[in-house]
Amino acid sequence: MARTLFQGEPPEEQIEVCPVTETQNIIAGRWKLIILWHLSKQTRRFGELQKLAPGISKGILTRQLRELEDDQMVHREVYKEVPPKVEYSLTPKGKSFIPVLDIMGEWGKKHLNWPDS
Amino acid sequence: MARTLFQGEPPEEQIEVCPVTETQNIIAGRWKLIILWHLSKQTRRFGELQKLAPGISKGILTRQLRELEDDQMVHREVYKEVPPKVEYSLTPKGKSFIPVLDIMGEWGKKHLNWPDS
């Protein structure tokens, strides 16, 4: 089927859908980026992640991880042991996000002027 | 006026370890990325930005723009005319963020099923 073009409608007038929105939806969350950042370095257990994100409570960490799971960014591997052991790692989709994390980190380092601290 | 931050105290130790945190602080805000995205394409007036961010109210748009100004991401140019005309554009720091926007947009496109209507 041919594309529908609108006569006389200059491209400037067309509202461009913002493709960063999907990315934003996935990383919107107090601890999401920190979690993804650490998991991009290596697989981590639940307790390790809690230490790496100082101040986060178990409940919140669980919820953020579940949401990242739902978004297929993070894989959860449960070892049937006592005491329990659970390892979190990046899925292929999560790994594909590493370049984004890297450039965000790079940019963040360059502009680390805190205006109000 | 306060910048848009997540609830709770920013984990101070984490700032050194996780460099994405600074970036996160700047783009944390319901409309920040959308605004930056459109400004990366071209300079826009206040009213244009409001149309480009469907659903945003004047008050919120003003607040998000002020915070981006405070973070030196956006420049505000006021023309002393009647009726008033205000143009927003990216500062050098804001322009340096374009690669981040691009890769976020690229990644977002790849991992979203856009309703094609």
Added chain:
DNA sequence: CAGCATCCCTCTAGATACTG
């Protein structure tokens, strides 16, 4: 046109206690 002031209300981070 481009704001600002004000109130409201949702959303979710955070705290705490309990469990397999």
Added chain:
DNA sequence: CAGTATCTAGAGGGATGCTG
């Protein structure tokens, strides 16, 4: 160790009305 369940607080988005 790695969760779950429940409650609360408050940050911040949203709506409305007014103004230069």
